[in-house]
Amino acid sequence: MLKLVVLLLCTAVVATDSKKDVAAGPRLDNHQLYKFSYRTEVLLDRAGGSKTSSAGYRITSDVSAHLVWRDPGNKDDQLIQLAMSDVGVESLAPRSKRDLLKGSTAESLMGKGPLGALTRPYMIHLRNGKVKAFYSYREEPATIKNLKRGLASLLQVQLNTGKVIENDVSGRCTVQYRATNGQVTRTKLLETCQTSETGFTTHSQVLGVSKKASSVTSFTLSDGFIESAEAEEVHILTANSRRSAGVKVVSRQSLKFVGRAAGPLEVPGKDVASVVASVDAKLAAVGVMAEQVKSQCKGCPTLVEHWQANKDQFEPERLSKAMAPRSFLAFIQSIRKATEKEILSVLKSASKTALPQVVDAVTSAQTPASLDAILSFLNFTDAKGLVLQERFLYACGFASHPNEKMLQSLLDISRGKIGSSEIKESVVIIMGALVNKLCLKGGCDSPTVVQVKKMILEGPESTEVEAEIQMFLLSLKNSLLPEAIPIFTKYAESEVGAFCTIALSALQRYDTKLITEEVKSMVNRIYHQNRRIYEKNVRSAAADVILSSNPSYEHVKNLLLSIGNLPHEMNKYMVSKIQDILRFELPASKVVRHAMKDMVSHNYDRFAKVGSSSAYSGFMAKTADVSSTYSLDILYSGSGIMRRSNMNIYGASSGATLHGLQVAIEAQGLETLIAATPDEGEQDLESYAGMSALLFDVQLRPVTFFKGYSDLMSKIFSMSGEPVNVVKGLILLTDHSEVIQLQSGVKASAEFQGGLAIDISGGMEISLWYRESKTSVNNRGALVVTGNVTVDMDFVRTGMEVSFETEASLDFITTVQFSNYPFLVCIQMDKTTFPFSEYLTKYESLPSGKSSVSSKGRKQLVPGSEFPLHQENSNMCKKVFDSDW
Numbered sequence: 042m043l044k045l046v047v048l049l050l051c052t053a054v055v056a057t058d059s060k061k062d063v064a065a066g067p068r069l070d071n072h073q074l075y076k077f078s079y080r081t082e083v084l085l086d087r088a089g090g091s092k093t094s095s096a097g098y099r100i101t102s103d104v105s106a107h108l109v110w111r112d113p114g115n116k117d118d119q120l121i122q123l124a125m126s127d128v129g130v131e132s133l134a135p136r137s138k139r140d141l142l143k144g145s146t147a148e149s150l151m152g153k154g155p156l157g158a159l160t161r162p163y164m165i166h167l168r169n170g171k172v173k174a175f176y177s178y179r180e181e182p183a184t185i186k187n188l189k190r191g192l193a194s195l196l197q198v199q200l201n202t203g204k205v206i207e208n209d210v211s212g213r214c215t216v217q218y219r220a221t222n223g224q225v226t227r228t229k230l231l232e233t234c235q236t237s238e239t240g241f242t243t244h245s246q247v248l249g250v251s252k253k254a255s256s257v258t259s260f261t262l263s264d265g266f267i268e269s270a271e272a273e274e275v276h277i278l279t280a281n282s283r284r285s286a287g288v289k290v291v292s293r294q295s296l297k298f299v300g301r302a303a304g305p306l307e308v309p310g311k312d313v314a315s316v317v318a319s320v321d322a323k324l325a326a327v328g329v330m331a332e333q334v335k336s337q338c339k340g341c342p343t344l345v346e347h348w349q350a351n352k353d354q355f356e357p358e359r360l361s362k363a364m365a366p367r368s369f370l371a372f373i374q375s376i377r378k379a380t381e382k383e384i385l386s387v388l389k390s391a392s393k394t395a396l397p398q399v400v401d402a403v404t405s406a407q408t409p410a411s412l413d414a415i416l417s418f419l420n421f422t423d424a425k426g427l428v429l430q431e432r433f434l435y436a437c438g439f440a441s442h443p444n445e446k447m448l449q450s451l452l453d454i455s456r457g458k459i460g461s462s463e464i465k466e467s468v469v470i471i472m473g474a475l476v477n478k479l480c481l482k483g484g485c486d487s488p489t490v491v492q493v494k495k496m497i498l499e500g501p502e503s504t505e506v507e508a509e510i511q512m513f514l515l516s517l518k519n520s521l522l523p524e525a526i527p528i529f530t531k532y533a534e535s536e537v538g539a540f541c542t543i544a545l546s547a548l549q550r551y552d553t554k555l556i557t558e559e560v561k562s563m564v565n566r567i568y569h570q571n572r573r574i575y576e577k578n579v580r581s582a583a584a585d586v587i588l589s590s591n592p593s594y595e596h597v598k599n600l601l602l603s604i605g606n607l608p609h610e611m612n613k614y615m616v617s618k619i620q621d622i623l624r625f626e627l628p629a630s631k632v633v634r635h636a637m638k639d640m641v642s643h644n645y646d647r648f649a650k651v652g653s654s655s656a657y658s659g660f661m662a663k664t665a666d667v668s669s670t671y672s673l674d675i676l677y678s679g680s681g682i683m684r685r686s687n688m689n690i691y692g693a694s695s696g697a698t699l700h701g702l703q704v705a706i707e708a709q710g711l712e713t714l715i716a717a718t719p720d721e722g723e724q725d726l727e728s729y730a731g732m733s734a735l736l737f738d739v740q741l742r743p744v745t746f747f748k749g750y751s752d753l754m755s756k757i758f759s760m761s762g763e764p765v766n767v768v769k770g771l772i773l774l775t776d777h778s779e780v781i782q783l784q785s786g787v788k789a790s791a792e793f794q795g796g797l798a799i800d801i802s803g804g805m806e807i808s809l810w811y812r813e814s815k816t817s818v819n820n821r822g823a824l825v826v827t828g829n830v831t832v833d834m835d836f837v838r839t840g841m842e843v844s845f846e847t848e849a850s851l852d853f854i855t856t857v858q859f860s861n862y863p864f865l866v867c868i869q870m871d872k873t874t875f876p877f878s879e880y881l882t883k884y885e886s887l888p889s890g891k892s893s894v895s896s897k898g899r900k901q902l903v904p905g906s907e908f909p910l911h912q913e914n915s916n917m918c919k920k921v922f923d924s925d926w
Contacts, residue, residue, distance in 0.1 A: 064265040065117040066170020066199055069108040074304030077104040079125070079192060080295040081785040083832050084133055085841040087881060088279050088287025096839050096883040097133040097291075097832075098142060102126060104192065104296070107304040109164060110316040117169045120313050122320075123192065124162040130837065132885075141885050141893050142837070150887065151836040158185045163193075164324060166313050170199045171207060175329040176317050183332040184835050190329055191786025195270050195294050198225055198260050210331045211256075211782050212236035223263065229256035229784070231274075238333055240779030241442040244481050245738070246281060246697035247667065250777040250793045250828075253277045256784060258294075270296040276781050278791055280826050281694045284666045285879065286843045288791070288830045292783040331782050334833070344379040347372065348387045355391075355398040360771075363846040363878075366796030366825040369402055369771045373794070376406040384414035397432045398771055404436035405773040407443065416450055424460035431467055431742075432770055438471040438519075438739040440478070441776030448475045449489045452496075466512045467742045473497055473519030474739045480522075498524055501532065511539055518547035519740050523555055530563050533583075538576045538709075538726070541567070545582040549589055550700075556590040565596060569603065574722035577611050578685040578707065581676050584615060588622060588629045597632050601642035604650065608720050610677045610684075613652025617911065618674075620648075625658040653677045653866040653917075657910045661872075667694045669701075671908065673853070673870060680717030681857065681864030683708055688818060688853050688870075703735035704818045704853070706803060732803045732818075734768055741768060746805050772797045775826055787832055795826040812860035818853040835888070842882040847903075849875040856921055867918035874905040 069075060084097035102125040112118035128147040132140050148156050158181040166174035172193055177186050187210060194209035199218050207216045214234040219226045231254040243249040258272040272294040279287030310316035317324050342350065353359070354368035376384060384403055391399045403415045419430055437447055451472050459465045472493050479490050497520060500513030514532060517525040526548070533544035545567075548560065567575055568583040575583075587596055604615050619637075622630050637643035658672040674687045683706070690702040710728035712719045719726070730746040775795030780788055800821040807814045824847050831840035850873045858865040878900045886892035 064200060066167065066265075067196065067262070067267050068116060068265060069106065069119060069121060071108055071111070071307050072304055073107060074302045075106045076299040076301065077106070078102075078295075078297050078299055079104045080293075081188075081191060081787075082133055082293050083783065083785065083787050083789070083839075084291040084293075085789075085830055085832065085839065085883075086289045086291065087285075087841075087843060088277050088289050089285065095133065096841055096885065098837055098839060099131050099133050100188070101129045101131070103299075108307060109305075109320065110308050110310055110313065115168075117167075119167045120164055120316055121167055121196075122162050122164050123189070125160050125189075125192070128156060128159060141887055141891055155182055155185055155836065158182060159188060163189050164317060164320075165193045165196070165329075167196065170197060172197050172209065172329045174313065174326045176324040177327050178323055179325050179327060182835065183334045186327065187331045187334070187786035187788070189786070190331060191294065191784060192296075193329060194784055194786075195258070195272060195296055196267070198227060198258075198267065198270075200225065200262070200265060208329055209784065210329060210786050211784050212330055223261065225260040225262060227258040227260070229258075229274075231256055231276075234782075236330070236780075236782055238780045238782070240777070242777045242779075243441045243775050244478050245699055247692045247694045247699035248737075248774045248795060249281055250775070251279050251281055251695070258784075266298075267296070268298045270294070272784060274784050276789070278777075278793065278828065278830070280775060280793055280795070280828060282667055282692075282775070282795070282826060283664075283845055286826055286828055286845050288828050288841055288843055290781060290783070290789045290791075290830055290832075292785045292787060294785050331786065331788070334788055342375075344375050344383045345386055345390075347375040348390070352391070352395060355395040355402075357394055357398075360398070360769075360798040360800060361821050361823055361848060361850075362798075363823045363825055363848050365398075365798040366771060366823055367827075367846065369398070369405075369798070370773075370794045370796045370825060370827060372402045373406050373773065373796075374792070376403060376411050377408050379410065381410040381414045381417070384411055385418060388414065388418045397428055397769075400429050400432045401436050401771040404433050405440070405771070405776075407440055407447070409446070412447060412450065421454050421464065422458045422460045427461045427464060430461070430464045434464070434467045434471045435739075435741065435768065435770065436772075438474040438741075439737060439772050439774075440475070441773055442482075443475050443478050445479065445484065445487050445489045448472065448479060448493060451475065452489060452493055455496075462508070463742060466508070466515075469497065469500070469512050470515045470519060470740060470742055473516030476520040476522070480520075494520070494522060494524070498522070498528065501528060507537060507539070510537075511543060514540060514543045514547070515740050515742075518543060518550065521550060523551075526551065526555060526557075526560065530560050533563060533567060534572070536573075538579055541575065541579040542582050542707075545579070545586050549582075549586050553589075553591045556586075561587070561590060561592075561596065564590075565599070568600065576709075576722055576726070577608055577678070577720060578676060580607075581611065581614055581674075581685070584618065585674075588618065588627075588633075592629055592632055594632055594636055597629070597636040598639065598642050601636055601647070604647040609650075609679045610652045610654045612650040614654035614656060614674075614676050616648055616650050617654065617656040621656045621658050621672075627658070653681065653864065655868070655911050655914060659909060661690065661908070667692055669693075671870070673868065673910065675855065675866075675868060677864075677866070678712065678717075678723070679720045680712050681859055681866070682711045682717070682814070683816060683855060683857060683866075686816065686855060700735060700738050702737075702801075702820070703733075704801065704803065704820075705733045706805070706816055706818070707731055707733075708805070711807075730805050734801060736768060736799075736801070737772070737774065744803075766800075766802050769800045769802075770798075772799060774824075781830075787834065789830055789832045791828075791830045793826070793828045795824065798823040812858065814857045814859070816855045820851040820853075822850070823848040837885065837887060839885045840883070842884075843880070844882075845877070845879045847875055847877045849873070858921060865917055865921050866914075867921040868910055868914050869918065870908040870910065872905050872908065875903050877901050877903050 080101045082099035084095050086095040105124050109122050110120040130147050130150050132142040164176040165172050190210040202220050204217050212234040215230045217228045254276045256274040260270050261268045274292040276290040308316050351368045359365050403411050455468045497516045501510050529544040529547050532540045564583045564586045568580050654676045656674045661669040661671050670691050672689045676685045678684045685707050687705045692699045692701050708730040710726040729748050733743040734741045774797050777793040779791050803818045805816045827844040829842045852871045854869045856867045880898040882896040884894045
């Protein structure tokens with residue numbers, strides 16, 4: 042028995058000793074110098090490109106490593122010295138003409154000092170295969186230390202399968218190891234990496250940038266020692282609006298064991314710190330994570346110089362050309378590097394006609410200096426500055442990545458003296474849009490957001506002034522706060538038609554999951570007039586909410602049964618709406634189709650109603666990247682005068698939807714012009730016509746054409762036919778910026794931007810002599826999207842830019858002839874022929890001033906067209922424009 046116990050104890054001891062001998066990571070032997078060949082390269086290319094369109098360079102060197110110290114109690118606790126030598130730099134991009142690096146040496150490119158720093162030995166503390174400390178010289182350039190960190194990170198490996206969290210040059214990342222038969226694969230989950238450098242991106246997925254990244258390192262080991270390490274890291278960034286506008290960054294590292302020779306002996310010492318100090322007191326633990334590199338642009342123009350060279354592109358007559366948004370994007374980049382003083386200088390020197398566009402750019406830059414400058418420049422107590430003030434506010438509403446300071450600035454403005462009532466409305470309306478964007482970023486509980494939420498949620502009940510109630514409702518519509526739904530539910534049943542339509546249109550913007558049965562019951566009460574009589578445009582808005590909020594079979598059936606008992610034109614509108622849902626396969630089509638199987642609700646008597654009102658949806662464009670749809674709803678009064686027209690354009694990409702544009706024109710109380718009888722519930726309405734616009738999910742302040750009979754008559758006799766401007770300016774649509782820290786130690790800076798020059802105007806003409814009215818909405822725009830990735834290593838700078846641009850116009854015209862009854866109504870929606878261009882530019886430069894730029898492009902003309910609407914409209918247009926009629 043005693044012998045058995047002794048045998049078991051001995052076996053346990055042997056097993057324990059055997060376990061200790063199993064290496065956790067690579068081990069170096071004492072008095073040995075290990076020699077490697079090392080290569081690292083970075084390549085920039087189009088997302089779906091080939092090497093023929095690439096740009097990049099390669100750094101090669103010899104590497105020596107030897108053991109400096111080992112913990113006597115742990116063979117896997119090692120201090121290792123690394124040194125690079127015989128450094129070379131060469132171009133990777135295939136060229137037939139000029140190679141900037143050809144014939145250059147590492148010393149001529151880097152300079153004697155930086156090259157000396159790169160070849161100066163440094164140390165890493167390796168414990169169980171992980172880099173615990175990185176020792177180098179503090180005064181060395183950050184780019185040099187990062188390259189050294191990249192080599193050190195490549196030596197980090199564990200010999201067993203598992204998932205761990207590691208620190209390396211890329212940051213703090215989750216890493217998956219898979220080990221088998223002398224082969225180890227290390228897969229770094231790049232989306233988990235935490236770094237000190239953060240960027241920003243556009244909140245809208247449709248206008249945003251998609252990223253894909255992978256990092257895999259394959260190790261070949263012999264007796265637990267690295268024979269070779271091959272790493273490849275790939276980052277792909279693409280604009281969601283056009284996937285071909287994408288850039289790929291490829292980083293590769295290769296370390297191969299060459300041989301060994303006699304090397305230095307271990308240095309005696311108790312711990313790592315004392316050993317490092319005894320070898321070289323100037324070595325310091327500077328951390329293995331990459332340092333931030335401040336890029337200095339030599340020879341770049343100042344903001345004032347940039348402005349002087351490009352100011353002509355900001356004049357109003359240039360806004361319809363693609364050069365305007367391209368200059369706008371470059372100007373924003375320049376503003377982001379400028380001081381408040383420099384920005385103020387440009388604002389003060391700009392011409393009166395270019396100044397509104399400068400305000401767009403300064404506000405869109407979204408830096409502390411640009412915000413301080415524009416707030417210092419604008420005087421909100423001056424009513425004469427309305428145009429500039431509103432351009433500032435709209436640019437805030439379209440801000441790609443607003444912060445709390447911007448919202449606080451608007452809150453301070455709202456609490457101060459404002460010279461214009463229109464600006465006061467816009468301030469509050471735009472604050473709602475900023476609340477929505479900040480909440481999407483997770484800042485809903487920040488102090489300023491909480492203050493503004495309280496203000497706009499309590500706003501409608503804090504006043505009895507109709508204009509102010511409308512202002513708060515529009516702000517809540519922009520905010521999309523779930524807490525606002527009960528407020529909209531209340532005001533949807535208001536006696537003021539404007540409140541009803543705002544509340545109902547706001548409810549339609551919410552996720553259907555938030556539309557409760559209580560809300561649905563309220564909307565059905567309005568449509569079916571269970572409690573009182575409503576205007577037609579209010580009832581039609583209620584119908585839109587019912588049909589877009591996951592309606593039940595009963596709700597749809599009751600809605601169908603109402604057709605035939607509605608006012609004349611509303612009957613036709615509802616028939617068109619139902620037919621459009623079925624034809625275009627809108628979300629409610631399945632339940633509508635089910636309800637229409639009942640012949641009581643679906644029969645000729647109901648669905649043969651005639652009239653001019655209509656609802657129609659169609660595709661504007663459909664590509665693999667984005668689909669763009671339009672819808673046009675028009676409701677007329679029984680007398681044939683347009684009551685409401687609503688044009689919408691949506692963009693959809695990867696399951697996300699963007700409400701790109703909505704232009705709604707409303708008119709009421711015009712029956713007296715033609716001695717007609719108003720419809721039920723509309724007898725006492727004041728004469729009014731106006732336009733409301735929603736642009737890129739942001740509701741703007743409505744515009745009034747006329748209000749009141751006297752104003753109407755004066756406008757009729759003074760109408761010049763000139764359209765009223767709704768929104769005009771430069772908008773930053775896409776804005777993505779990030780620093781990509783590659784495992785090799787190299788940094789890539791990525792910037793994607795999209796700029797839009799837009800001019801939306803609308804008008805209404807009434808001719809009592811010719812008994813004809815015409816409403817028009819004119820949309821003009823030029824779009825530029827650029828993606829730029831740059832790798833700047835101080836001694837060589839390489840980059841690639843992909844871009845596309847277009848100029849387009851879309852006109853929506855409604856002509857009504859009321860000289861005879863029934864009235865003739867013709868609706869036209871025209872898209873002109875427009876150009877579309879794509880470009881690819883590669884560039885490289887050296888500190889000496891030598892540079893190389895190559896670019897290529899592709900241009901095409903997209904034919905114009907008139908968008909199809911319902912057949913009755915086509916027949917009516919033929920009569921309207923038939924000269925013999």
